[in-house]
Amino acid sequence: MCHIRAARKHDVDELNRIACESEAYWGYDEKFMERFKEVYRITEDFICSNPTFILVEGSHVIGFYALIETHEGTELEYFYIDPRFIGKGYGKKMWERLIDYCREAGVKSFSLVTSPQAKGFYERMGAVVVGEVESLLREGRRIPRLRYEIT
Template sequence: MWKIRSASSKEDEILTSIAAESEAYWGYDEEFMEIYKIIYNVTPEIISENLAYVLEDEGDIIGFYVVIQEAYLGEVEYFYIKPRYMGKGYGRIMWEHMIDLCESFGILEIELVTSPQAKEFYINMGAVVVSEVLSQVNSRKIPKLRCEVLRKQKK
């Protein structure tokens, strides 16, 4: 049975590994991945200073996300799932948890930058492409998306 919980700063290496495995799924070459691992290294500080949560199933961490809060804006810095769990609904579970969490912290809007291959997932979750930005890993342009955190009607 799956559950979502706060990430521990001691899980930095596991989360970095999941991020790299997930990114490599899209077929990037070794040079790209070496630079990626340096830039997107998940540190204990990133985990402890931000909204960092893991999704685990039977004690195995299968995905995680990190949101950096800047007043009423949240920046989704990490949102990754192990490739063997992709397409099974876990991304939606994490997304919905993240949106609920952002709402509870007063975040009104989230932004994220993603690979072109993952863009459709975020669009299906309600995000819209607002621009393209240069990748931190190489000189290609990648999508930047924004999503309003929907306020639920209180009953």
């Protein structure tokens, strides 16, 4: 049985492992992944300052997500599944829990940027592409920006 819990400081290493392995799942080279580890490193301060939640089944951490507030509004900063569990329905479960949290917190919509490979998942969940942004990881690389409206 899956459940969601708030991330705690001591989860930081496991969350970084999952984020890196999940991103590497798409076949990126070593240089790209080293830059990913620098730019998207999760810290204890991040966990304490932003809503960060973990999907757990038994003793396994399946995945996690985190929201941040920016000058443009709420953004989905992280949404990662341990690669051993990709394609098994856990992403949808985690997404549903994310939307429940947003409703409870009064979040009306949020934006996210993602890799081109993951864009289809977010579109199946109801997010809509609203443009592209320059990747923070590789100069000249454009990645999709999406928006999700909470109904």
